[in-house]
Amino acid sequence: MKKLKNIRILFFAAFTLGFITIASAQDTGESVNYDQKFKLGFGLNGGLPTDNAYDWALGGDVRLQYDLTKRASVTLTTGFTNLFMGDNVADLGFIPAKAGFKAFVWEDQFYVLGEVGAGFAVTNGYNDTTFLWAPGIGYANKHFDISLRYEDYHKFETNQVALRLAYGFEL
Template sequence: MKLMKRFLIAAVLLVAGGANAQETITDNNYDQGFRLGFGINAGGVTNDAFNFAFGGDVRLQYDLSQDTSLTLTTGFTNLFAKENEFKDLGFIPVKAGFKAFINSSPFYVMGETGAGFAVTNGYDETTFIWSPGVGYANDFIDLSVRYEDVDSYYDSGIIALRLAYGFKL
């Protein structure tokens, strides 16, 4: 499983890097700037201890070119427990990432990495997070699907759908 995770990370980074290889040469006059987005996330958890995940996030994005951006994301995610022997787990993710649009289309690939800080029900563990995803974005709406690995929380992963509203700052 760890080998597959590493392969997935490498594939996302390779596609993200290749998607922009020729575009940056012609984007010299692009008005670089910041965007801010507010999103809602919901999805399934790959561990039997939890039913589903739900949360919200805030993403600051700096556009390097028309096709590439750097991101900083934080928010709150709650993993809802299935059994009485487990408690719900809430954590604050703090992630940095890279977003690359494919051939100047509204479709993109994205990779993020960072940490998750448990904040509820007596959990006090911090976990490493890595999160590849794909999505569609226009001037205001961002719709994406991602896998978020939160391994230290009972060897869990989250497959989530994100719907966000974003705007230029």
């Protein structure tokens, strides 16, 4: 339980840092017009659960991102994730549906991301739906995105540390 509390503190600290960075931007007196736009990204995810219930995780996702400013975006993410178990035990596959906030904190390429949503179990007789939350950090350029995140699945009684590699483009 102490580990979960520490991770939550880390998540809120990263989220607060993102807001402070955005709020501390200085006005140079010039009006800069930023074209708000949508982006679409396709990612592959590999993860290691932090407990002993599952051995590893693999998934894919689609993320729709709307840029509010050059340094702040909102996101919607869905896809499929499979948590693999050992021999003679059914794996758990689920569909995550998450909404999030992404804040670029350094050189418009390094970011912090916080997402919350639900995970809908769809395989092997599992029928639970869980609340999930996922703080993360990453690097993105015009087309490529690499991030590291922690994901907690409350009702599935597990969590994972996952690496996401993605390709994205403007719509």
